[in-house]
Amino acid sequence: MTEGEALQFYRDLPKVVRPITELHAHLNGSISTSTMKKLMAHKPHLDIQNGMTMIEKGQKRTLEECFQMFKIIHQITDTAEDILLVTKDVIKEFAADGVKYLELRSTPRDTSMGLTKRSYVETVLEGIKQCKEEDLDIDVRYLLSVDRRGGPTVAKETVKLAEEFYCSTNELVLGVDLSGDPSVGHGKDFVDSLSEARRSGLKLALHLSEIPNQEEETELLLAVPPDRIGHGTFLTASTNIVERVKQQNIPLELCITSNIKGQTVSAYDEHHFGFWYNLGHPFLLCTDDKGVFATDLSVEYEIAAKTFNLNPDCIWDLSIKGIDYIFASEGIKKNLKEKWMQLKPKLLRRAL
Numbered sequence: 001m002t003e004g005e006a007l008q009f010y011r012d013l014p015k016v017v018r019p020i021t022e023l024h025a026h027l028n029g030s031i032s033t034s035t036m037k038k039l040m041a042h043k044p045h046l047d048i049q050n051g052m053t054m055i056e057k058g059q060k061r062t063l064e065e066c067f068q069m070f071k072i073i074h075q076i077t078d079t080a081e082d083i084l085l086v087t088k089d090v091i092k093e094f095a096a097d098g099v100k101y102l103e104l105r106s107t108p109r110d111t112s113m114g115l116t117k118r119s120y121v122e123t124v125l126e127g128i129k130q131c132k133e134e135d136l137d138i139d140v141r142y143l144l145s146v147d148r149r150g151g152p153t154v155a156k157e158t159v160k161l162a163e164e165f166y167c168s169t170n171e172l173v174l175g176v177d178l179s180g181d182p183s184v185g186h187g188k189d190f191v192d193s194l195s196e197a198r199r200s201g202l203k204l205a206l207h208l209s210e211i212p213n214q215e216e217e218t219e220l221l222l223a224v225p226p227d228r229i230g231h232g233t234f235l236t237a238s239t240n241i242v243e244r245v246k247q248q249n250i251p252l253e254l255c256i257t258s259n260i261k262g263q264t265v266s267a268y269d270e271h272h273f274g275f276w277y278n279l280g281h282p283f284l285l286c287t288d289d290k291g292v293f294a295t296d297l298s299v300e301y302e303i304a305a306k307t308f309n310l311n312p313d314c315i316w317d318l319s320i321k322g323i324d325y326i327f328a329s330e331g332i333k334k335n336l337k338e339k340w341m342q343l344k345p346k347l348l349r350r351a352l
């Protein structure tokens with residue numbers, strides 16, 4: 001293959017070997033430019049431009065600047081109509097990218113426009129329900145996010161809501177996510193609430209070691225323990241922690257573009273994807289915030305394929321293994337695997 005042909009091959013790869021599961025997507029970080037335009041049409045007084053809610057190709061920001069963007073986005077999505085629109089659009093966009101199973105996460109919020117944490121959750125669930133009624137070929141679940149900024153009291157409240165909806169929604173609400181600015185607060189404040197969530201049967205997806213020097217916090221949270229780890233960018237700084245993650249066999253959610261644009265990883269080939277891939281440890285590729293970071297899940301697969309020289313079979317394996325790490329039941333996993341296996345000959349033939 002010439003270099004030009006190889007480039008074309010990788011460029012075509014995600015279109016033929018498509019991702020199937022997206023398990024790390026923050027709702028308000030996943031808003032596309034076109035949805036943002038619809039929202040802004042109703043809020044001209046906010047005077048917010050594109051660059052304030054999205055990081056274009058080739059650009060980077062500090063972590064602090066990124067978290068500032070979420071504050072701006074939250075001003076734009078403060079009514080039930082906004083949250084309904086955003087939920088439906090984000091689901092449709094993931095479906096168009098080939099995703100068949102999506103775990104969306106979002107922080108229940110009280111707003112000055114009348115949303116309460118409870119009605120926020122109900123609105124996200126309504127968006128999921130409406131998409132189902134439209135017969136989109138995608139199964140969507142909801143994880144309630146605990147924002148570190150809210151501290152232990154809000155965390156407790158969020159876990160209570162999650163428990164309630166876990167019981168009443170027939171597995172639409174499946175778990176709890178710990179996220180928010182990693183430099184704010186300490187993980188110890190959330191251990192009680194997260195342990196309580198786990199006792200109730202909720203699954204846990206925790207952002208861990210997203211920034212350096214959080215070994216103490218990471219050890220505490222690994223003891224809860226999480227069912228999946230978000231990012232884990234600096235886990236590799238401690239051999240003890242790596243051993244523990246390996247021993248506990250906890251899958252990692254890796255978000256390459258997010259880490260590059262947020263500058264916690266300096267180059268694609270330095271991404272910790274390489275470390276965990278070589279170990280054969282379970283992980284899957286995710287977008288984190290496809291709106292803010294201007295990416296798609298198929299783009300993330302393409303970046304991984306190019307950077308780490310993965311052939312279509314490797315990409316296929318990565319994609320199908322992701323099904324093992326979903327929070328829904330074994331029956332759902334089995335159905336997804338069957339669906340994916342049926343597509344395999346067709347997709348791989350087109351890739352080669």
Ligand SMILES: CC(C)=CCNc1ncnc2c1ncn2[C@@H]1O[C@H](COP(=O)(O)O)[C@@H](O)[C@H]1O
Nearest residue numbers: 026027028029066067070106107145179180262
């Ligand atoms: C800044 C940066 C590089 C972000 C990538 N990594 C992240 N780390 C931790 N929390 C996050 C990240 N991306 C989004 N979030 C959380 O998701 C929220 C937005 O989605 P939502 O309102 O929960 O629907 C943010 O306010 C934040 O609490």
Ligand SMILES: [Zn+2]
Nearest residue numbers: 026179230288
């Ligand atoms: Zn995240």
